[in-house]
Amino acid sequence: MPITSWKVGAGNTAYAMPSTLDPRLIADLRAMRRVVVFTGAGMSAESGIPTFRDRLSGLWAHTDPMEIATPWAFRADPQRVWDWHVLLAGAVCTAAPNAGHAAIAALEQAGLEVTVITQNIDDLHRRAGSREVIELHGNLLRLTSFVDEEAAFAAASPTICRVCDGYAVWEHCDPWAERGDLAAIGLRAGPVPRCPGCGALLRPDVVWFGEPLAVDAIEAAWNAVDRCEALIAVGASLEVEPAASLPWRALARGARVIEVNPAPTALAAECHAAIRGAAAEVLPELFARIWPTRC
Template identity: 40%
Template sequence: MSRDAIFAQSADLSIQTSAASSIGLALCCIYTTIARSRHSAARVETLPRPPTHPMPTGCPPPLEGIRQARADPRAERTGQQPGICENQARMGRPDGHFLGGGIGPTRPGTMKETKMQSGSLESVASVVREAKEIVVFSGAGLSADSGIPTFRDGATGLWNKVDPDEVASIEGFLRNPERVWNWLLQLKKLVDERQPNAGHQALARLQEICRAKQLTVITQNIDGYHSRAGNAPVLEVHGTIHRLRCQQRCGFSADWEQSAAEPFSCPRCGAPVRPDLVLFGEMLDEEVFAAAEMCSMTADLFFCVGTSFTVQPAALLPVWAKRAGATVVEVNPHPTSLSGLADYSIRSGASEFFTALSAKLAARQA
């Protein structure tokens, strides 16, 4: 069979299986909701809660958020990672309000916004000590200190140099697999040349200090730096640039070695092999995202770091955590659309904050 015939067959099979994927995702969400209800019934709330803020209007429940999870490269061109959903173009507005399923309007003055000071650090440390289940939710900003460009930065963003339709969409891959493969391979080489930064190391240290607790990292990043630094488990909701898989998910997967410089056919079924990350126009992996949803809604404490909360449906995870009763702590040098919702909005870089937090927790244990 010719290569063109292989890719044409792959496109047809993708269409035929979309309905089955949607059904599977809905069933997965129903299971998650039932499990969450059982967990909540047995859970005893012990955390000292800061005053809670009303949930913003227009925020969809988890199932609806997942239903909105189909990616679309024609959304905002200035700020996307693979995995952005189709309603993204309708969401962003300069005034911080969101339409069609975003986090919701920001409300200046409602959050505990502060620069990292000893008082705020001790307050967050106290919440950490009492928490039993902790989630750290990270985005591209965390890896910027490693020299990995973010996707949306106005000066150095990756989408300033290329068309995401051509190099990071499923349509682009089926149309020109060599171009998508080559662009992602260059990004992988950059990731391999860099190292986890002090922020990643501090988060690994935090998990070591909190080894008696359940700490889960949920990341939108595809670089694998959390695992390299020592965190586990890590839920990669947008996949990883270090692994290949069969386009038709026949079960074939392999590490992406630098020697694999060109696309090839699956040795099991003959379908195209592609990087195991979420491209524009694709659904998120339903099992990974359901696990992320479960962790978010059972968390006592939910950290958000290095993300601008524009990529859906992942940006809804802290909202669901907040709705379920978690204390939400945002760590970001700049205000975001989550700032008005967070219990603590710390104006700091990840490296500075988590290094200081780990040191304070370790000193108390000594």
Template identity: 40%
Template sequence: MSNFERAVEALSNAREAVVFTGAGISVESGIPTYSDPLTGIWARQDPETLETARAFRENPRLIWGWYLWRRYQASIASPNAAHLALSQLSGSGRKISVITQNVDDLHERAGSVGVLHLHGKLSTPKCFACHRPAEIPPPPAIFPADGALIEPPRCGRCNGKLRPGVVWYGEDLPLGIWKSAIALVKNCDVLISVGTSGIVTPAAEIPKLALSSGATVIQINTADVSTGMQNEVMLIGKATDVLPKLCALIPRKVSN
């Protein structure tokens, strides 16, 4: 039996499946990963130096401009075939949960509901001082060429500066979301891990936890990221190629 056939069989027999996604699924919608070189007004910047609380304290205008640019990039991107396939899988009669490391909203725009964002969301900034979530206007149709330095707006409650509502380097994951994700992974029959590098912790522990809990883990990546465990299936290829083919072969489960 081929790996693809094993994946189809495992997912067809599953009652509960968890989809765990990383940057590799969104890059096919045009959203760059942190390892991709930056272009335009950000060509001389290193993303890792921009994604810290210290950087925000030292230069809030630069970091807010970076956030607005990333938010703009996400707003002009569209869900791709992989996002859509996962949304359609939710209609197969199985419980399908989505956990993502991505801070965009492409899963939601594709139709997935209840997505757990481990690293926060670009769409919802929060106050740097009191941490309350806030709302700001949607991104412009065209990002301004001089948009690298933009003063952050202020919190309506404490007048603190707004910051991106994402998890920066050195910060903990949202505890409630992390606990919910762990509970889902421990109870699933199948985990589909898509486009994850396995480097960023603690999120990288999710496939390992699924394996140790007895679930079948289907890895979908352009490179072999498998660990060699018996209940692991490696499918090498682009998410937009592999996921539509896989999901199209999963029969609808009829409830008893």
């Protein structure tokens, strides 16, 4: 691992370790209270979680996620897509948050205003104790209805299902169903369940390939980035827009930006400090150095 000194300016891709960060940067960061931690697949990799883009093992070893985690695949064969997600959820549920997740949660509990913006769907930030979490790609363990909007609007009386918030056909809705009935249904082996309110097939509430991010999630992320004084990008490849531009937006707004990543990205050359390393190792040390009285 290359360990060199503090970066001195834009265009310099030298890497620092927490122990070699410029004292002036440390002093600046120590005074800051509004922090965004932006995390990608590298954050969860150390918890042993396959990313949404990894192939699963066993029966599914030859299945390309980009072919099965799509709305088209679900429309063609909902049970097959459901079964694939059940296996992925099994890997997620047996994994535990790592020391990096814990360090982020501890910052929030110590009184800093921390917003986590994550591309991960594994719920590990919440399980570690973080409360302000914006999930850009959704949450594997939460379900939503699969809405065939064309069919709903082609019907005589389309409405919004008050259980799943999806477009529904009024005649099909159960007036007695409650939102809690949906929350009680989990991602587990068996037939694909249906919304108790409108009868629509249920699916994991994640952003599949070919689907746009949820507008409210990306707007919440922009708002958090615009308000933050410091942004720490952790294990994000920064290849997928619009999420990839969040650190650049923070830089343009004058925030201090630090990258923690085992692999170099374009951000390393432009941010205030780039640390090459794994989140579980770097974050506890980094936070203890910046906010020693809080870690």
